[in-house]
Amino acid sequence: MDKTTVVILGITGSIGIQAVEVINKIGGYEILAGTYHSNKEMADHLSRNFNIRKLLKMQENYEEIFEELERLKPEITIVAIPGFVSLPVTLKAIDLSNRVLLASKEALVCGGWLVRKALAEKSKQLLPIDSEHSALMQLYEESVQKVLLTSSGGALRDWKLEQLQNAKPEDVLKHPVWKMGKRITVDSATMVNKGFEVLEAYELFGLEVSKIQVLIHKEGLVHAAVFLKDGTVKMHMGFADMRVPIAYALTYPKREYAKLEWPDLSKSDLSFCEVDQNRYPAFHIAYEIWEDYAKRTAYNAADEIAVEWFLKEKIKFTDIPKVIEKTVSKINGQARDLKDLAEIDKSARKATLEVIECL
Template sequence: MEEKTVVILGVTGSIGTQTVDVIKALKGFKVVGISFGRNVSLAEKIIDELGVKYYVSEREASKGVKIETLEELFSITEPDIVVCAIPGFEGVKAALESLKHTKRLALATKEALVCAGPFVKQLAEKYSVEIIPIDSEHSAIFQLYEPHIDHVLITASGGAVRDVPLDDIPSLTPAQILKHPTWSMGGRITVDSATMVNKLFEVIEAHELFNLDYSKIDVKLNRSSFVHGIVFLKDGVIKIHAGKPDMRIPIAYSLTYPERIYESCIADVKEFDLSLYNVEEERYPIFHYGLELARTQSGLSWRIALNASDEIAVEYFLREKITFRQIETVVKRTVDYVIEADKSVESINDVYEIDNISRNYAAKVVKELLSK
């Protein structure tokens, strides 16, 4: 296989570091550029280990050549593959920019398709870029997909609140919420797993990636995260994608597709857990609220507001300024406000504008909650 060049955006985060692990285990991939946030020491270690020449960051590293913008980084490196693992709205901008410069976008940033799905797909088509999902659930559906589909099912772990008595949920602290039962992830995504906003994002992603109506996307809990996705075909066949929960597997597949080269631990049949459970509305109210909107609201504005308000609310929760249940208050009030404003999204600039409006309104709601 001819060596492929890779740029990893968000290299010091959970997906970024696991991508580094995968690339070390595989042959034929050369990391030519990275971006990172605050973790300079880890970034320097990665630059050293992988021989990375260029980096983008607000911080200064003692190794590598600093590039000011992602656009410049892409122009210099022209990578075969971009792994986009920048969380939050910054990841939307990064994904959109990367589509102009690469052949394949290995996409872990959920917000890109949630906030700007149609624009991401338009650019991918314009520049003939493959979008290969990294999320374990979307990677599963991607691997099982065929045109004869009736509907699909993606799974959720249920996060840290899964087994907590309902009356105790409002008083859960950030430390308690960050104890995810299955996965090791960053702060926001771990909180989003507990509210299941994360799974709501994934439903929207599945809608965009596979052009499926929301009524064709089901969600169930699988406590062990052993089942990642199920595809139900019209002839009655059911295809299940399952295996031990390890994000390195879908990361590797996004790099090596259509080949399978990566080797990992194979589950014994005694470990198989195919049990599926309903998502309780009382336990996960934001998920059900958003699911109803997905089925009744057209356009992008509510989705942009959902992401922006959740980002703001989770930040304040992690700083112990608002309670776990107040995340729901901030999100619902902001999304309802933006829906009422009824602003259409016809360009990328509209996406940025609604994101800004939503953040400001969410911050206002937080301020009101803090003043009570």
């Protein structure tokens, strides 16, 4: 029996490594190639232990990646690379693969309409790897009136507001629920990550953002919920384990990944609370810019740079939302195609550095 072929773009990141583990456990798949950015040691380790045919270093010029995708034509492409580059790479993956598993938020945040257009024109399938969007996909039905995305609130959720300016990278990177990469862990603490997820939910399910609610849920058991027109609420529960949504997207519509562990509901106290705008000002920006792809692109670019500067301890944690807000306010433009978005992304990065210099 022929194996289903897979390429993993971003194989040394948290999602990429877990995808390799899932594929190895399920069986029936062959990883043709993987890309890495700088962690050659991890890439080589994965290649040796899981018989991955080819490794490619992700360069600024990603034409080599395109050429390799065209040569291999994998049945499934997993896109788990950070940054704006994930958008053109996702569009290429849609062109060449029957199914795209998307973990890179930037593709939908910056160019969601381009992704939707490509999927419609080529009759291809895109499935989210995000735990929240995977949950929504499993719950969604015609009578949905609104949806809920849950958030852990990040590592600083219980800090006093006046203490936040003193937070160091090591404080922010202690996520209370998930084990993730550095940027997304910081984004969890600012809840920019959840702002991205609101925009993703709009693109994936066609719901206006006014119908996408977010609540803080510290236990991390409920990943999403849907509210139906007859007053019914359906919730998706499970452990905080990214291998589950990865496996579900990989084997959809079947469930072939066996975990056989479930939350003990007799010991599970579920709590939900509103998102405090004073604690998470950058999150609320997503609701203000959801129809403007130029500002959405700036939102992503400014966050990426601000987080990088915070991790290097060049700006304060509380400077991150200030940088994002000021940068987004500076960026205006028409987003008609990928070329426009690339120019907007470039301008936004320049504007972000100018904002940081003036802090």
